[in-house]
Amino acid sequence: MWNRISSWLRRAPISDAVDRRNAPVMQLLLLLYGVALPANWAWHLASRPIPEGWTIVLVLDLTTAALALFSVVLIRRGNFRLAIKLFVGALLASLALAYHKLGAHAQLIDQVSVILTLVISGLVLGRRALWTVFGLLLVVFTIGFVADATNTAQTAQWIRNSLRNAPSLVLSYLLITILLDRTLTALRESLAESNARRHELQLEMAERERAQAQLVHAQKMEASGRLASGVAHDFNHILDVILGFSAQRHRLPEDAGLAGQNAALADSLEGVEIAARRGTAITRKLLSFSRKDAPRPEVFDAGHALRELQPMLRQLFPPDVRLALEGDADPAPVRMDRSEFDLMILNIAANARDAMPAQGRFRIRIARTAGNRITIALTDNGEGMQAAVMARIFEPFFSTKSAAEGTGLGLAVIRDLVQAAGGSISVDSAPGTGTTFTIALPQARTETSDAGVIPEAAVLGPLAR
Template sequence: MPVPPHHDPAAPAPTGLGRRTDTLLRGLLLLVALYHVVFAGWLAYRTGPGLDRMVPAMAVLQVLLCALCLVEHHAGRSVRAATTFVLAQLPLLMLAYGYWGLAALMRLQLGQIVPMLLVAAVLGHRTLSWAAAALCGLQLLGAWVDASGAMFRGDRLQLVGTDLGVGLFGVLLTAWLLHHSVTGLRESLQMAQQRSQELARKRDELQVEIQERERARDQLVHAMKMENVGRLASGIAHDFNHLLGLIQMYVAKAGRSQGEPQQAALNGADAAVRRASAVSRRLMDFSRLEAARPQLLDAAATVNGLTPLLEQMFPRGVDVQVDTGGVQRLIHFDPAQLESILLSLAVNAQQAMPEGGRFTLALQPAEGDQLLLRVEDTGVGMSEEVRARCLEPFFTTKPIGQGTGLGLAVTVRLINAAGGSVQVHSQAGQGTQVHLRLPSRSIGPAAA
């Protein structure tokens, strides 16, 4: 079958022979043709006019056979070329052994039988066996010719027997060596292909595992946000109660008033509704499961906008201090993720101060163009062993069912992805300080 125009040269040949085997076959055919041409020329030079005409005739036939097989090989029919070579060698060798006998061809046996057996080995074990048996039969034919030419004399028969034994041994040994060599090469190739397929399968499994881990990581980030949403639910409900109370008050006032006071009451109700919508929208944005959307944020404005939620989170015994320090810097971060990080740290601080204390969230410039977000509490703190492991995923000191151990681990991943760093300082009984460093730039005319 011809090779398709867009056939990949690295792929196995469609004829059943490998790419390297095709190269071997082509080189072997060229060498056999060259061998017969050179040998016939050398005999003609040594013998002169007395050269047996059978010699150039056999050389021409061998060259024509090799040329035909090369044409088949070039057309992409490698199996047909190899089969043609083996089948055509049988009548040619039969003619040679029948004409010259075994003894005359003993010295030429290497150039006669090895190419045929080598090509037969390429075609398979069965073809090699038939070719070796046929060559043994031809050896017997040549021995018969030698014996009959010697009139079956006893001394000549002994020489013929010796030649026949050597010839048969050479054929069988060559066939045996080629069989085991080709079989070993094929097994090695098969093992290499199996290994390649196994590596490809492992690669695919690794890619699937990486994708699964990415999905699991995103789900864990969302789980952390939803955990914080649950803790904020009571504070959000408290804000809504106040807002709804204002709305009811303004509506009642509008019902009792006439003219301009009524309009003012309705305006107040409208403003309260807008505030209630803003709180609702913030809660939905915070809990939405979407890919990160980093953008330039005014760090101070973001922290100030989070202040009401922080105040609702802590009980009355905790003093909440939010200090932006007049910092005017922009950071490149996803606003929902930044809120999630700060609220998660606030939740940890709230749980570390059951008896009350002070929670501080402050901004201040750091070395270079970095911005430091400092989150501190005066709670129970951490031992050195706990502090050393607090950033590890799934590490938690909380009772079973009350913590996942993912808050700080997710915080570290998100901050590192933005080019920042996280440091935790804590001692038992002396509170905890978490320092978040992020790249920033000053708010200037260009940024505005």
């Protein structure tokens, strides 16, 4: 029940963040004031008649209660400050009329309205409103003391009451006002400092995100540079194929007839088309990988993505290195940016290429594991790592290569990308036994088509150039 009431109170359409936080309490206070004040009068009048001269107080209290309820309506419509100003104004007007009618001495027994006016104006409306209300209250007190002088027959008694009550009354409310002012100032300064720190933190986070994006792009360009020589070599083969098929037009047998020549020419053009499509696929994949885009996480089959990545892996390794891609028959859906996934695989593969001897072997194994995780194990038969090197492998700027061969940021970037996707990465290595990087990613909740399934033990042969 309370949760529903609290939720209803918080749904007031107020734009200011501080006012929105104050709105639930103020609505409860106004509702309580609007209901309890008439109920209190009803309980008093049920047992005894209204005291002489207090009719004006009854009318003022009922009017203030009605305005309190109307202020709740204003808050529900988003006019928070207008509602509070109306209520505070109603309290001040009620106090002024009551002090004028009954005098200050008669009002000293009940100071709830005076304190409430000060507190609400200070806590909700601010310092300026607080001191404005304090000044108006001094006017109200003056009106009350003047009323006491008018209603008192003996001047000496009025002077005695005024000298006894007025200084202590003004001093008490001055101290309350100063305390509220200092407390409000401290709270608002603390809030301003907090907002400033939050703004600085947001700027710092945005700057870090830009730096991270630039770092990822730099790693992509570094990987693209490593691929460049392989791509150029492969394109020479593609161009040789195209030139070979094109040269066949000069070797068409003249005795084959027009139909035979057309058939031979069609076969040559088909070979040219296949070679051109292969070259187009390589350039499109390379351009897509190196493009600088904002991260766009998506759900895809990791096994299918690895199969699509094979042409780029072929460009990365020498011809005598064997590449093996193995995996379960089931789909392996993960959620992350596709180009960042490609960057992880290519970066680890590039490190494996540098660590492997001639006629090496690089194997990628993908599988589902317990806890709805997708694991990708990338293993090479390279020289391996010492324990001291393995302990620091993910540290930024740590590298066993020279400055011209690497920045030491590749594996640190990979670790950040894996962790951002909710996964983890580990390494297992020993000198002379090779290295295995294991990436574990959360399995995405989606259905993957059969086209994305990796065939069991789909092993590639030697990489041809």
